[in-house]
Amino acid sequence: MSQAAVASPTSLVISRTYPASVERVFNAWTDANQLGQWFAPTDDYTTKANVDLRVGHEYRIAITHKGGNVHTILGTYRLIEPPRKLVYTWRWEGGPASDTLVTVDFNPDGDATKVTITHEKFTNTEDRDKHNEGWNGCLTRLQRTLTTSA
């Protein structure tokens, strides 16, 4: 077992810096049209996003493989602070009812923007017994696609 698994066991934090303004990066993340142009695992997928960018309202991102399989991510916006911060729930359609939580921070760094994603564990264990199949399969299929097309 890796040490890292113990050091940060419940959340995933990942950062990237882009030579673009915070506004541009925030828009890429929240505009349905723009999301559809980049939010896909590989070129073998097409993405259709629906976004209702209001707290308590929903987004839905359908990622369709050229073979026809569709993976849909959906959730609710919890916090919207343009262009600096976005918090929303996340789950795979057909997966378990419990949500994970995604926080995206957009921080200006000179002319560039540092994006930090924190993807946190299942916050809701009440629905544990209602879990359907699909969750694990969805990620596994996705991983398989990523590793075979890499």
Added chain:
Amino acid sequence: MVKYSASLDATFSALSDSTRRTILTSLQRGNASVTELARPHDISMPAILKHLRVLEQAGLIEQKKTGRVRMCRLTVAPMQQAADWLSLYRVFWDNQLDNLGRFLERTDPQKIKRQENKACRKPPSHPPRRS
């Protein structure tokens, strides 16, 4: 699959407490008795025992009584599942962030403007070269 998901919930829930994470880190160095595990923590023995019970129920540790000493041992499988879950998302996000980078470059207004300017401009005439 349902079982897998429920056990992931239990793992993450057990890991959501810093005392329990410290206990697990101690156990990474080797098996330890309950007394040894309690030593670095400024909390009561019943509280430690409660934490150990949560960890045991999540399948993260095993407890075994040898004479009067209760020994604890780390069990790897649930932790591995949790790590696998996180690594799947790491791959996923890494990939999405690469895509975002390409998208931002493709749609960079300054770059597009520069390219338009370039397209409009006549090719530069080279200054006469002196020999």
